[in-house]
Amino acid sequence: MITRDTIEDAHNRILPYVHRTPVLTSASINAIAGSSLYFKAENLQKGGAFKARGAMNATLLLTADQRAKGVATHSSGNHAQALARAASILNIPAHIVMPRTVPVIKKRGVEAFGGNIFECEPGLQAREAMLDDVIRKTGATPIHPFNNENVIAGQATAAKELFEANPGLDIIVAPVGGGGLLAGTGLAAKYFSPQTVVVGAEPEGADDAYRSLKSGSIEPSQANSIADGLLATLGDKPFSIIRDTVDHIVTVSDQEIVAAMRLFWERLKTVVEPSGAVALAAVLKSRERFAGRQIGIIISGGNVNAPFSLSSSEPVKP
């Protein structure tokens, strides 16, 4: 059970190790949206994503015995790097199972923090089998990227900070993949800003959270979107929290996600990964419904490859 105190404690615990990220605003995006938007810039977080919060909280909560044996996870994305970073801060081992198909840049991110990478075949089954094997051999504690209350309590601190910086929000919007960030956002609203309506934002091609809320039980994700951080199926722990705390979920197309990334680029000059742009895309799609409101938006991350090369005479082309 994640209480108000759980989140307060998590926040105090992690603040020495993570950024209190800035809140960005843009008059021209407000004009386009027809509302007042406050962007919590977790793309400027340590490691380039909110994942630093949950991984840090879960790792700091390990006992001395657990710490000695280290942490483990399987991840192809930002959680892997965040967990390796948290472990390196505490000077304990991190064992990270990654599909062999993962981009080199993501492996390098984990290695930069001294994480041990175990390569496996792609696919959830192969990943879980390899992780079980690693845990059996090392005795490491598994830290799931989202189906873990300590992780969820850590992710909740992003919204908590946004409520502290902007107390009058009518609505807060967070993306949903496995559900850790949205569940944390829902709990933060419940405890720290109960008048704020919580909305989830999800790709149409991975709308399992949308369908799960409709049907009342977890539906598998189709995992078909450029928002590669949001392809996982909702975990059961986030699901039960989201059911209690989230008003509704808005689904958006990949085209709408790209349009939102472009706005971030052109108007805020800030680099946002596709998953990080989904919440703005959802707000733009809800333009009429949200008109005139004060809206918090969580930019979940900014880890995308730089598109610059010398092959084109102009440095970047649409």
Added chain:
Amino acid sequence: MITRDTIEDAHNRILPYVHRTPVLTSASINAIAGSSLYFKAENLQKGGAFKARGAMNATLLLTADQRAKGVATHSSGNHAQALARAASILNIPAHIVMPRTVPVIKKRGVEAFGGNIFECEPGLQAREAMLDDVIRKTGATPIHPFNNENVIAGQATAAKELFEANPGLDIIVAPVGGGGLLAGTGLAAKYFSPQTVVVGAEPEGADDAYRSLKSGSIEPSQANSIADGLLATLGDKPFSIIRDTVDHIVTVSDQEIVAAMRLFWERLKTVVEPSGAVALAAVLKSRERFAGRQIGIIISGGNVNAPFSLSSSEPVKP
């Protein structure tokens, strides 16, 4: 003659209309550079570039008679948009001569502020001829992008703000094209931070300022670089100020510029145009010479086309 008071007055004059842009830092870029870098983020300025400062100052200094007839310039870049914006704030006409080959996005930027665009053939001669014609017909006051003391005094306010935010800078580095920003930076250092050494940063393929300082007279630019904001030949007004206030100029290759853009993208998650990355490239090239110093760097602008499309399955590729 631009005095300390000229720059103080310019700053007070323009502050209601421009951003006091933030100063960004990155521990990981500092580690790469071997020094402590303070980035003045003029890519987050109104219109996405420092040009808002000079254009605003020059326009605010017009007499009532001059205002009635409006302003004019020829520009293919950020000055055009900045001048159109300044004119729209004062509700006066802006006549902008642009080569017909200019990207649509730049024309749209001028039109968004209600600027009147006059298309001409590419090339300096055609641009100047068309501008003369426009001035004759409209009576508008020409506001040169850099060879204008009011513009230079406005550009000086970027460095002034950086000195105010970070009083202990050993070095400040600004890019040099026509010379307005570097001249303003040199004057700001002279008046507000005399212990700071001023360094210019210039593309190798447009190193006219470097050669002009060596030879003692203005040398024409080869205009061959991806840093499209720095292709102009140094103006005589900036040149005489730069000669007095700038210690030396570092030239960098297009490859080094792209590497700096990539660092901004990956480490600061901030969008910087090639011209805006030249000063960081120069600092990285001067790694040993600048080791351990406190260095101010002006990110001059962030106006580059967004590279996002749905044609690639991953949103952005190197």
